[in-house]
Amino acid sequence: MSKAPENAQRHLVWLRADLRITDNTALSAACSDRHAQVACVYTITPAQWQQHDVAGVRVDFELRHLRELKTALAALNIPLLILKVPDFSALPAALRQLVSAHDITAVFANRQYEVNEIARDNAVTDALTHTGVAFNLFHDQCVLPPGSVLTGDGRFYSVFTPFKRNWLARIDTTGLSLLPAPRARAACFSEGDPVPASVKGFASHVDADVAAQWWPAGEKATLQRLQSFCRQTLARYDETRNFPAQDGSSRLSPYLAIGALSPRQCLNAAFNFRAKNGNSNGIEQWISEIGWRDFYKHVMVGWPRVCRHQPFRLETASIPWRHDEADFQRWCEGRTGFPIVDAAMRQLQQTGWMHNRLRMIVAMFLTKDLFIDWRWGEKFFMQHLIDGDLSANNGGWQWSASTGNDAAPYFRIFNPLLQSQKFDPEGDFIRTYVPELANVHDRSIHAPGGSLFSTYPAPMTDRSGVKERVLQHFREIKGFAD
Numbered sequence: 001m002s003k004a005p006e007n008a009q010r011h012l013v014w015l016r017a018d019l020r021i022t023d024n025t026a027l028s029a030a031c032s033d034r035h036a037q038v039a040c041v042y043t044i045t046p047a048q049w050q051q052h053d054v055a056g057v058r059v060d061f062e063l064r065h066l067r068e069l070k071t072a073l074a075a076l077n078i079p080l081l082i083l084k085v086p087d088f089s090a091l092p093a094a095l096r097q098l099v100s101a102h103d104i105t106a107v108f109a110n111r112q113y114e115v116n117e118i119a120r121d122n123a124v125t126d127a128l129t130h131t132g133v134a135f136n137l138f139h140d141q142c143v144l145p146p147g148s149v150l151t152g153d154g155r156f157y158s159v160f161t162p163f164k165r166n167w168l169a170r171i172d173t174t175g176l177s178l179l180p181a182p183r184a185r186a187a188c189f190s191e192g193d194p195v196p197a198s199v200k201g202f203a204s205h206v207d208a209d210v211a212a213q214w215w216p217a218g219e220k221a222t223l224q225r226l227q228s229f230c231r232q233t234l235a236r237y238d239e240t241r242n243f244p245a246q247d248g249s250s251r252l253s254p255y256l257a258i259g260a261l262s263p264r265q266c267l268n269a270a271f272n273f274r275a276k277n278g279n280s281n282g283i284e285q286w287i288s289e290i291g292w293r294d295f296y297k298h299v300m301v302g303w304p305r306v307c308r309h310q311p312f313r314l315e316t317a318s319i320p321w322r323h324d325e326a327d328f329q330r331w332c333e334g335r336t337g338f339p340i341v342d343a344a345m346r347q348l349q350q351t352g353w354m355h356n357r358l359r360m361i362v363a364m365f366l367t368k369d370l371f372i373d374w375r376w377g378e379k380f381f382m383q384h385l386i387d388g389d390l391s392a393n394n395g396g397w398q399w400s401a402s403t404g405n406d407a408a409p410y411f412r413i414f415n416p417l418l419q420s421q422k423f424d425p426e427g428d429f430i431r432t433y434v435p436e437l438a439n440v441h442d443r444s445i446h447a448p449g450g451s452l453f454s455t456y457p458a459p460m461t462d463r464s465g466v467k468e469r470v471l472q473h474f475r476e477i478k479g480f481a482d
């Protein structure tokens, strides 16, 4: 190992939702001075996490992943420091102290776009600037930075299709230039800190063996998943993606949420696959899903109110959503008597993840059939999802509740029975998660009714009045057009 020159710069990379070595803009920038000594820091802010409804399963995943990352960083002579403070408000002082204790000359981080995160970074910028240390922030979370894909008259897009057209036109589809992992450094100024096994108040609701099997941690496991998805599923993704009984989507969302993987790496893998194997609807569709991820982040920057529990379409704020605790509880526990809904909610309980088609079905069921406030569902999802992400989750919930931009029209209400018959035709998914129905092998599995199967609940609601009630409430909103 070579020695760092006496006057070497000392750089600190603050890792947040970008827990990876490859294609990490801030890390790469910090390492661009090859003589600089570089350390990373990860901050634990339990009270803030509580306020943001971060799921225990997600915290556990991050910590497992961080342990792997720490080892990989150590091989580059980049130590990982851990800083624990209650919440964001304590960070400016704590970081200033850390910076001065280690004589850090510059701090680097990738931007986050939620309102509290932006306010936090502004406060940290002020605190560090006072001590003469630059806080360098980079766009890294999206394929294209929010604000760079705008309508002809310079506004953020609120509709996906034109956004996607413009977004695609700006991406070099012959291949994105990914940033390589930095080279090993000379000796560093710190040994780093151990990664805690857990954080108090954030126990995972998912069994540890199930979590380790479903969600292996580490950058190597992440890239392996991306590669095997491309090899096995990508070309036919358009045909497989809607069937929860199949392994038909990438299941990369937890990795994208914590930044174990960048969306550019995803696109690059898809472009490379296309260059070798030719185009297909599957490839185009998957690229489009990565586009949705960017889209909702851009929307969050364009309309920050979505971070503040407000509907995108403000006129829907007057909708008298129900706040029925008992009905909500049945939905949470997967005891609604609608097998596809219950199987989905139990998948979330058991694995910390839910298939996209099912997220739409259960969200529609909660907001339309039960007419319960979408914010209750949004919160419950955040508290249980391993891939919990404010912009995607909020986008999904407001889509389902018809309060969002480019949302499902309020009169187009999913029928859980038809959805079940269409997307789980054999009932395989239901049988996996609803053991009470494990022996039902005919089409009655979609609507068992309750009487024949005593351990399985009867449907908690009669669907006959659903559409009328929803239409009535939405039509009462003055000037609401779909």
Ligand SMILES: Cc1cc2nc3c(=O)[nH]c(=O)nc-3n(C[C@H](O)[C@H](O)[C@H](O)COP(=O)(O)OP(=O)(O)OC[C@H]3O[C@@H](n4cnc5c(N)ncnc54)[C@H](O)[C@@H]3O)c2cc1C
Binding pocket: 241, 249, 250, 251, 252, 253, 254, 256, 257, 289, 290, 292, 293, 294, 296, 354, 355, 356, 357, 359, 360, 363, 381, 385, 387, 388, 389, 390, 392, 393, 394, 395, 396, 397, 400
């Ligand atoms: C009510 C509701 C809540 C949701 N909450 C979240 C959430 O908290 N976090 C989250 O990452 N996704 C959320 N989604 C979007 C979507 O369901 C998941 O991203 C997807 O199921 C993840 O599975 P996958 O990785 O196999 O996706 P794939 O089908 O393989 O898609 C690849 C990637 O594209 C992105 N993506 C796909 N669909 C969407 C979408 N509709 N919106 C934004 N990004 C998308 C994800 O990063 C995903 O990993 C939500 C959707 C709904 C309807």
